[in-house]
Structures are given as C-alpha cells and as structure tokens.
Amino acid sequence: xxxxxxxxxxxxxxxxxxxxxxxxxxxxxxxxxxxxxxxxxxxxxxxxxxxxxxxxxxxxxxxxxxxxxxxxxxxxxxxxxxxxxxxxxxxxxxxxxxxxxxxxxxxxxxxxxxxxxxxxxxxxxxxxxxxxxxxxxxxxxxxxxxxxxxxxxxxxxxxxxxxxxxxxxxxxxxxxxxxxxxxxxxxxxxxxxxxxxxxxxxxxxxxxxxxxxxxxxxxxxxxxxxxxxxxxxxxxxxxxxxxxxxxxxxxxxxxxxxxxxxxxxxxxxxxxxxxxxxxxxxxxxxxxxxxxxxxxxxxxxxxxxxxxxxxxxxxxxxxxxxxxxxxxxxxxxxxxxxxxxxxxxxxxx
Amino acid sequence: xxxxxxxxxxxxxxxxxxxxxxxxxxxxxxxxxxxxxxxxxxxxxxxxxxxxxxxxxxxxxxxxxxxxxxxxxxxxxxxxxxxxxxxxxxxxxxxxxxxxxxxxxxxxxxxxxxxxxxxxxxxxxxxxxxxxxxxxxxxxxxxxxxxxxxxxxxxxxxxxxxxxxxxxxxxxxxxxxxxxxxxxxxxxxxxxxxxxxxxxxxxxxxxxxxxxxxxxxxxxxxxxxxxxxxxxxxxxxxxxxxxxxxxxxxxxxxxxxxxxxxxxxxxxxxxxxxxxxxxxxxxxxxxxxxxxxxxxxxxxxxxxxxxxxxxxxxxxxxxxxxxxxxxxxxxxxxxxxxxxxxxxxxxxxxxxxxxxxxxxxxxxxxxxxxxxxxxxxxxxxxxxxxxxx
Numbered sequence: 184x185x186x187x188x189x190x191x192x193x194x195x196x197x198x199x200x201x202x203x204x205x206x207x208x209x210x211x212x213x214x215x216x217x218x219x220x221x222x223x224x225x226x227x228x229x230x231x232x233x234x235x236x237x238x239x240x241x242x243x244x245x246x247x248x249x250x251x252x253x254x255x256x257x258x259x260x261x262x263x264x265x266x267x268x269x270x271x272x273x274x275x276x277x278x279x280x281x282x283x284x285x286x287x288x289x290x291x292x293x294x295x296x297x298x299x300x301x302x303x304x305x306x307x308x309x310x311x312x313x314x315x316x317x318x319x320x321x322x323x324x325x326x327x328x329x330x331x332x333x334x335x336x337x338x339x340x341x342x343x344x345x346x347x348x349x350x351x352x353x354x355x356x357x358x359x360x361x362x363x364x365x366x367x368x369x370x371x372x373x374x375x376x377x378x379x380x381x382x383x384x385x386x387x388x389x390x391x392x393x394x395x396x397x398x399x400x401x402x403x404x405x406x407x408x409x410x411x412x413x414x415x416x417x418x419x420x421x422x423x424x425x426x427x428x429x430x431x432x433x434x435x436x437x438x439x440x441x442x443x444x445x446x447x448x449x450x451x452x453x454x455x456x457x458x459x460x461x462x463x464x465x466x467x468x469x470x471x472x473x474x475x476x477x478x479x480x481x482x483x484x485x486x487x488x489x490x491x492x493x494x495x496x497x498x499x500x501x502x503x504x505x506x507x508x509x510x511x512x513x514x515x516x517x518x519x520x521x522x523x524x525x526x527x528x529x530x531x532x
Numbered sequence: 533x534x535x536x537x538x539x540x541x542x543x544x545x546x547x548x549x550x551x552x553x554x555x556x557x558x559x560x561x562x563x564x565x566x567x568x569x570x571x572x573x574x575x576x577x578x579x580x581x582x583x584x585x586x587x588x589x590x591x592x593x594x595x596x597x598x599x600x601x602x603x604x605x606x607x608x609x610x611x612x613x614x615x616x617x618x619x620x621x622x623x624x625x626x627x628x629x630x631x632x633x634x635x636x637x638x639x640x641x642x643x644x645x646x647x648x649x650x651x652x653x654x655x656x657x658x659x660x661x662x663x664x665x666x667x668x669x670x671x672x673x674x675x676x677x678x679x680x681x682x683x684x685x686x687x688x689x690x691x692x693x694x695x696x697x698x699x700x701x702x703x704x705x706x707x708x709x710x711x712x713x714x715x716x717x718x719x720x721x722x723x724x725x726x727x728x729x730x731x732x733x734x735x736x737x738x739x740x741x742x743x744x745x746x747x748x749x750x751x752x753x754x755x756x757x758x759x760x761x762x763x764x765x766x767x768x769x770x771x772x773x774x775x776x777x778x779x780x781x782x783x784x785x786x787x788x789x790x791x792x793x794x795x796x797x798x799x800x801x802x803x804x805x806x807x808x809x810x811x812x813x814x815x816x817x818x819x820x821x822x823x824x825x826x827x828x829x830x831x832x833x834x835x836x837x838x839x840x841x842x843x844x845x846x847x848x849x850x851x852x853x854x855x856x857x858x859x860x861x862x863x864x865x866x867x868x869x870x871x872x873x874x875x876x877x878x879x880x881x882x883x884x885x886x887x888x889x890x891x892x893x894x895x896x897x898x899x900x901x902x903x904x905x906x907x908x909x910x911x912x913x914x915x916x917x918x919x920x921x
Contacts (some may be wrong), residue, residue, distance in 0.1 A: 191760040270803050381662060441542075450533045507914050515549075516579015518911040524890030 188450045197284040200299040205328025207293070220303055221323060224310040225345065229286070229321035237322040237486040239286055244345040249273060252339040255332035258305065261375050263389030263466075265338055266309035269397045271466060272417065273342035274316055279396035279413040279469060281352045281404065282344035286321040287313060289340050293325060297516055305336060309491050316395040318342070350404070356411040357432035361500040362478040364471045365397060366485055367392070369466030373463035374452045386452040395469030399490040406484035408477035415469050421497075422520045424462040424470055425508045435503020438510040438520060442497045539773030548585040548778040555785045562588045565783050565874055566742040567721060570772040576911035578774035588781060588824065591736070592718050594829060594872040595744060597685040598625045599896045599903045602828045605713050605858040606631035610640045612711065613656035616853050618678040620658045620668035620711075624902045627660060627682060630893060632860050636836065638751045646723040655743025664696045671700070671708035680849045688746040690838065691811040694818040697840065697847045701760035711849040712840050717747050718755045719836030729875050736874050742765040742777065745799050749813075752807025756795045764793045766841050770798040792858030818844055829872030830898055835856045836837060838912075848864040868895035871904050879916050887908060 185314060190216060207210035222230055229237040252268040252406050263271075270287065270519075277284040289309070313320050320340075371392040379468035396415065412432070416424035421443075445460050449456065453460045467490065473481045478496060485491030498510075509521045556562060566572060571590045575581060581590065581725050594600055606629050606780040613620040620637075627638040639659035663666055664681055671679035683693040693710060698707045721741065729736040730822035743756055748769045756767045766787035770780035780798040787793065797803055818841060825837030840848040849855065862868060866888070867881035879899065890906050901910065 447533055450536075454533065454536060505914070505917060509914055512578045513537075513540050514541055514545050514578040514580070514583075516582040516774075516915070518577060518579045519914055521910045523891075525908070 191328035195299055197300045197303050202293045202295055202297040202302065203328055204295055204329070207325060213325070217325065220299065220332065221306055222324070224303070224306045225320045225323070226267040226315065227319040227321070228441050229319060230323070232492055237288075237476055239321060239343075241285075242345050244347050244482050247277050247280045247344040247346050248341070249276035250339065250341040251276060252337065253386070253506060254337050255376065256334060257376070257379055258301070258335055260379050260386070260391055261389065262372075264305055264308050265336060265394040266305035266307070266349060267312035268391075268393050269338040269340045270309055270312035270316065271393050272320070273340040274318055274395045274417045275469070278395070278400045279345040279352065279415055281350035281400070281413065284316070284318045284342055284344040284397050286343045287318055287340050288322045288325055289320050289326040289338060291326070292333055292337040292339075293327045295327055295330040297335050302336065305338075309338075312395065312428060316335050316397065318395075341395060350430055352413040354412055354428045354431035354435075355426055355446045357472045357500050358411065358474075359434060359500055359502045360475050361411055362475055363438070363495050363498040363500065364426070364473060364478070364482060364485065365421065365444065365495055365497050366396070366469045366471070366491045367414070367467075368449065369465055369468060370449050370453060370460035370463035372466040373420070374379050374449050374460075376456075377456065377463075378452055381456070383452055383455065385493070386448055386455075389446070389448055389452060391494050392465055394490055395467055396490060397490045398489040399469070399485065402447060402488045403471065403481060403484050404490075406483070408481035410471055410481065411474065412472040412515060419460040419523045420460070421470065421510065422459070423523050425520070426506075426522045428470075428472065429501055429506045430498050430509050431498075433506060434500050435456045435506055436498055436500055436508045438498035438508065440510050440513045442495055444495050459479065461498035461520055491529075535774075539771070541775065541776045545583055547559050548775065550781060551784050552785060553723065553777070554590065555779055555782060555789065556585055557789060560587070562739050562785055562788060563737045564588070564740050564742060564781065565724070565738050567593035567595040567717070568742075568744045568747070569599065569774075569900065570745060571742055571770065571777055572596070572779055572904055572907050573902045574772055574774050575921050576907040579911070580774050581778055581912070581915070583778065584781065591738065591874040592871070592878075593741075593874065594827070595717065596897070596900055596902040596904070597689070597715070598629050598900045599868065599872060600715060600720070600827045601626065601629060601684060601713060601827065601896060602703060603862065604643065604826065604827045605859050607638065607860065608855050608857060609637060609711060612680050612853060613644060613658045615656075615657045616678070618680045618681050618853075619670060619674065620656065620682055621661045621670060622658065622682040623662075623684070624660050626682065628893060629896050630863075630899075632755050636803055646839055657847040658882045664692055665891055668696055668705070668797055669701060669709060671705050672703070675707060679708050679712045681708070681715070683710050686715060686717050686744070686747050687750045687815075687846060690815050690819065691750060693807075694814045696816075697844050699848055701844065706846075709847045709849040709852050710840065712819070712838060714819070714838045715827065716836050716838070717744055717751070718758075719833050720764065720827070720830060721756075721759055721832050723830045724873055725759060725765070726919045727873055729873065733851050738874065739764065740768070742780050742784070742900075743767045743769040743795070744805070745772045745776070745802070746809070748799065748803045748807065750808050750820070753795050753797050753803060753805050760793045760795050766793045767795045769795070769797045769799050769803050771802065775813050780911070784845060791853070817841075826857065829869035829870070830848070851912075863894050865904040866895035868897045868905070871897050879913070881888060881905070885913065
C-alpha cells in the first residue's frame with residue numbers, strides 16, 4: 184500500500200503576511216501560527232508539552248500569582264516593545280512580593296490585519312526577555328479579533344512564583360519613622376512613550392526603563408535589611424504608588440523634591456508638556472520602604488546592583504490620620520502629592 | 533534643567549521671603565489677586581504660601597480658561613458631536629468639565645462609541661488633541677467628515693487658532709471649522725473691579741494684581757494701565773515660575789506702601805509694553821469682538837470675547853451649524869462663581885472636598901489643575917487641617 188502523501192505547508196510569510204481571521208479559528212492556520220511563530224521562539228519543555236495546560240514542578244513555599252494586561256501605543260518604543268514589557272511587568276509584580284518568579288503564561292489578542300513580521304519581532308523580544316530573566320513562558324493562548332476591534336496586539340501575561348514563609352512585603356507594613364527609597368531615576372518609560380507619540384524631537388533620546396527587577400530584589404533581600412514594603416511604581420507613577428501604600432498602612436509620608444532622581448531630558452520633556460514626573464509611569468523601578476536603622480545598608484545594596492545605581496532615599500514615613508503624602512518642594516514650600524485624578528493631561532497655557 | 537531651575541531656587545526664595553517679611557508693614561494686611569490659573573498652580577505646586585507672612589493673602593482670580601466656560605458652551609460642544617455627527621476635537625482640560633444632564637465631553641465620548649453605526653448613520657466622535665494643528669490634520673485625513681476644533685482660552689491661545697483658520701483657508705479645507713470660545717483678560721479684570729463686592733460693599737478687598745504671564749506676551753502691559761490708573765490698583769506682570777511670583781509680591785507690597793498704583797513688569801524677559809504686534813494683527817484679521825459673552829461665575833460681560841469675522845464665516849462652527857447658546861444654571865450648592873470673583877475661598881464651599889472632588893467635579897474650578905479648587909485640593913488641603921487642629 185502506498186503511503187498517504189504528506190501535504191506541503193507553505194511557511195508563514197513574515198515579510199508580507201498579516202494576521203487573518205483563520206489564525207484564530209482553531210484550525211490548521213492557527214496551529215501553524217502557534218508552531219512557527221510562537222513555539223519556535225518561546226520554545227521550552229513546558230510549552231512543548233502541547234496540552235491544554237502546562238504541568239509544572241513547584242519548589243516548597245507559598246505560591247504567588249499575578250496577572251497583567253498590556254496595552255501600549257506605540258507597540259515599539261525606544262528601549263523596548265510590548266513583548267519585553269509584558270514579560271518584565273508581570274515578573275516585577277511577582278518579584279515585589281519577595282517571590283522568586285518561576286513561570287509565565289501569555290495570552291495574545293491579535294487584530295486582523297496585523298503584520299506577521301511585527302508579531303514575530305514582538306514574540307522574539309518576549310522570548311529574549313524571558314530567557315534573560317530565566318522565567319519561561321510555560322503556556323499561552325491566541326485569539327484574533329476583527330479589524331477595528333483591537334489595537335494591533337494586546338498581551339496578557341500571568342506570572343507564578345514562590346515565596347518563603349516569613350517574607351512579607353505587603354503594602355500595609357509601613358510604619359512611622361521608616362525611610363522611602365527609589366531604585367533609580369523616575370518617569371522614563373512614560374516619557375519615552377509620550378515623546379514618541381507627540382514627536383518631541385528634543386526628547387528622542389529618552390529610553391524606556393523596562394527591566395525585570397527580581398535580580399535587584401534578590402540583592403536587596405541578601406543585604407538583610409528589614410524591608411517593609413516593595414512595589415513597582417508603574418501606572419500613576421511614584422505618587423500614586425506611595426498614596427496606595429500610605430492608605431494601606433494608615434500612615435503619612437513626607438518626600439523631599441530635591442532628592443528625587445530625574446534625568447534632565449525627562450525633566451525637560453515633562454516641563455514642556457506640563458506633566459509632573461511623579462505621576463509618570465515606570466517599568467523598571469521599585470519603591471522600597473525600610474526600617475530606619477537599615478536604610479544605609481539597603482541603599483548600598485541597591486547602588487551596588489546595575490539596576491539600582493541611581494537609587495536614592497526620597498523621604499520618610501510618619502503618623503498622619505489623613506494618610507497624606509506630602510512633599511517639601513525644591514522651593515522650600517510644602518504641597519500634597521495627591522492621587523492622580525483622571526488622566527494626567529498637558530496643560531493648555 | 534537650565535533656565536528653569538534658576539527660577540525655582542530655594543535659597544533665592546528664602547531671601548525673597550525675608551525681604552517680603554521686612555517690607556510688609558506690621559499695621560496692615562495685603563490682599564493680592566493672582567489673575568491667572570498659571571499663577572494659582574505655581575503658588576500651590578511650590579507651596580509659595582508657606583513662605584509668605586500671614587498678613588499677605590493671595591486671592592485666586594478667574595484666569596483659568598476651562599473654569600470660566602459656562603455649562604451652555606460645553607453643551608453646545610457635546611451637541612456638535614452627538615446630534616450633528618461631527619468629529620469634535622478638544623484639548624484635554626475641557627474634557628471633564630461638567631455639562632447638563634450629568635454629562636461632560638469625556639462621558640459623552642464614552643457614550644458615542646457604543647453601537648455606532650447601528651442605524652447605518654454616521655455618529656459623531658470626540659477626540660482629545662494636544663494642539664489645534666492636530667485638528668487640522670484630522671480634517672485633512674477625513675475629507676468626508678465635518679471636523680470642529682473646540683477653541684478655548686485667553687489671549688495666549690487665540691493667535692494659534694487664528695493661524696489654524698488661515699491655514700484651513702489656504703488649504704481650501706471645506707470640512708474644518710472652529711467653535712470659538714476665546715475670551716479676553718481685561719474684560720474679566722474689569723468685571724471683578726466693577727463688582728459690588730469690590731466697589732461698593734468692600735467685602736472683597738483687593739490691594740493689587742499679579743498680572744498674567746503668557747497672556748501679556750501677546751497683549752503687552754499697556755492694557756493694564758487703565759486699571760492701575762482708574763481703579764488705583766497696582767499691577768505687576770509676573771512670569772509663571774515661583775520666584776517670579778515671590779518677586780512680584782514684593783513689588784506689589786512696595787507699591788502699596790508707597791501709595792503708588794502703576795503697572796510694573798517683573799516678566800520683562802518675555803513681555804514688552806506693546807506686546808506681540810504680529811500676533812495682535814493676526815487676531816484682529818480673523819476675529820472681532822462679540823457684543824456679549826456669558827462667563828461662568830461672572831455672568832454676561834459686554835465685549836468680553838471673540839468671534840470669527842464674516843470673511844472667515846465658512847470656518848465658524850456656530851454659523852455653519854446654526855448653534856445657539858442656551859444659558860444653564862450652575863449646580864445650586866457650587867460656589868465656583870463666588871470663588872472665581874474672589875468672594876469665597878475654595879474651602880469655604882460647602883461641597884468642596886466632599887461631594888466635589890477632582891474625580892467627580894461638580895463645578896469647573898475643580899477640573900483643571902489651574903482651577904482654584906483643584907489646585908487647593910491637590911496641593912494645599914493639608915493646611916486646612918493644620919488650621920483646624
């Protein structure tokens with residue numbers, strides 16, 4: 184008997200090809216997209232299991248789970264793209280709980296008509312970020328929506344990690360007297376995106392700070408400092424994150440404006456658009472609240488790590504029934520650093 | 533940051549604060565109105581009040597472009613998109629100003645997107661833009677759609693709107709028009725000085741004005757000379773940096789002490805007596821005075837706003853879509869009107885910080901960061917507590 188002839192499958196056209204509705208239909212086209220575009224780049228033993236879910240070994244400890252949807256425009260920006268951002272963002276959410284990130288799951292919503300070449304670039308960047316961080320994408324999913332119903336690509340990543348008993352960095356642990364540290368200069372991610380969107384020529388060299396922070400956090404923990412709270416100030420920036428912590432812990436905070444690390448070109452771009460760097464997003468920075476006696480040791484540990492070289496002490500925690508975050512301005516006055524209301528918008532005049 | 537940090541220097545500020553303390557006489561108070569929202573913002577943002585002696589009191593003025601827009605004008609903008617199917621392009625600031633029926637441009641925008649095209653008709657859109665030039669570009673990209681730019685602001689933003697209209701004319705754009713809500717600074721100052729609280733009853737005391745920064749780069753310092761002379765009020769034109777504000781306060785105190793009432797220019801690095809004549813010519817070419825215009829808080833003020841001249845009628849959205857202004861009363865508990873006239877302070881409003889917050893503004897002063905209520909809520913409300921306890 185003759186063998187059944189194997190059908191020829193034309194490889195995906197990464198130069199001219201575009202996502203179409205068949206790529207989400209569950210048929211051969213989808214299988215091909217997953218195999219040639221996703222699995223080939225993200226490949227690892229867990230993803231290779233090819234089942235509906237990945238079965239994963241777990242070290243002892245408590246499971247830490249976090250999920251984050253990534254929507255960013257433009258998809259490619261100075262310093263990164265939505266792919267590496269989706270990896271870093273979720274790893275950081277797991278890591279600031281003091282956990283060791285172990286696995287990622289990724290779900291893609293693709294818009295019909297999106298160039299396959301761009302998708303390949305995004306997945307490659309994701310794969311590089313995951314491999315650099317040592318956290319594999321263990322399982323995933325793709326869906327396709329009709330043109331006009333998406334924004335190119337949305338990526339949702341879920342991260343799982345493990346944390347030992349006793350390591351608790353919850354937002355309600357800040358106490359009066361504690362010090363507030365930031366791991367480096369702020370507002371770079373948000374301004375890189377904004378400069379790109381608004382075509383601000385002079386701000387062209389602002390680069391997103393997107394980075395995975397679990398290495399820095401490991402170094403900080405190794406210093407033995409009594410860290411109370413860790414958090415990455417993404418959307419809403421440093422101001423919003425500190426307000427969240429102040430409310431959770433039932434404390435007030437006082438920042439020193441002249442201690443805030445801000446790169447001159449970032450400060451200039453903020454000034455130009457009438458934005459406050461305290462409210463602009465970061466993707467590779469963390470805020471740490473530490474017991475006062477361990478402040479110097481923690482600062483030294485942070486500054487010794489490549490991602491914490493510009494770390495600084497920016498303020499302190501005190502008692503305040505109103506849970507206000509306040510700041511002594513460079514000018515010598517005092518102001519509230521309030522929650523962001525609505526969206527931060529450029530001022531008219 | 534060069535050319536910025538110099539104007540925010542803490543040491544210089546302390547030096548100026550000492551000079552102000554020294555200059556301020558022990559036997560009197562000083563009440564100064566900063567007209568512009570830009571100054572209000574700088575005062576709150578940098579905590580300038582903390583550096584002033586208690587006897588120097590700052591009163592926030594009405595110079596915040598979105599604060600003075602009456603509800604009826606926002607209603608007209610919403611109607612353009614919702615009922616007339618245009619693409620309405622607005623700056624970000626007016627998006628959250630409360631309009632009739634619990635709406636705002638932002639809420640109307642969210643409603644427009646839903647079920648668009650169900651009846652096969654083209655629904656309007658509301659788009660947030662950063663510059664008027666974006667609106668022109670949108671008109672070019674959508675030749676089959678009517679595109680309207682919601683133009684608001686004082687004299688600073690008027691010349692760019694004039695340029696847009698001229699550009700649209702030069703390009704022969706048939707689908708672009710401007711909903712003009714540009715207003716004039718001198719009219720607002722005159723209205724405050726003429727108000728019974730200032731003139732007859734004396735319940736609002738104003739010893740002098742910090743004059744606008746950016747507005748004055750366009751109109752110059754000359755228009756204020758009338759106020760200084762006629763009403764015997766010193767005016768100091770000041771830049772928007774906190775040191776500018778401190779310096780101008782010192783200059784005002786010195787004028788008051790000497791019994792002088794003249795226009796002085798602290799912002800001489802950008803403002804001249806005559807202003808920007810080229811911009812003035814451009815504005816005069818495209819716009820003319822409206823007989824009357826309704827302001828939030830100040831009411832109908834004669835010759836206080838601009839409209840587009842007949843020669844450019846094709847680009848006037850009010851003519852093109854036969855829009856009519858309908859006055860709508862403000863929320864009864866809202867004190868924006870009194871706050872804009874300097875009669876009340878934000879914290880004296882019953883709903884300040886309770887019902888009315890930046891997240892859920894009832895009045896327009898709680899919307900823009902230049903609004904007196906939003907500035908006080910976002911930067912300064914800790915001081916209210918200190919005063920209580």
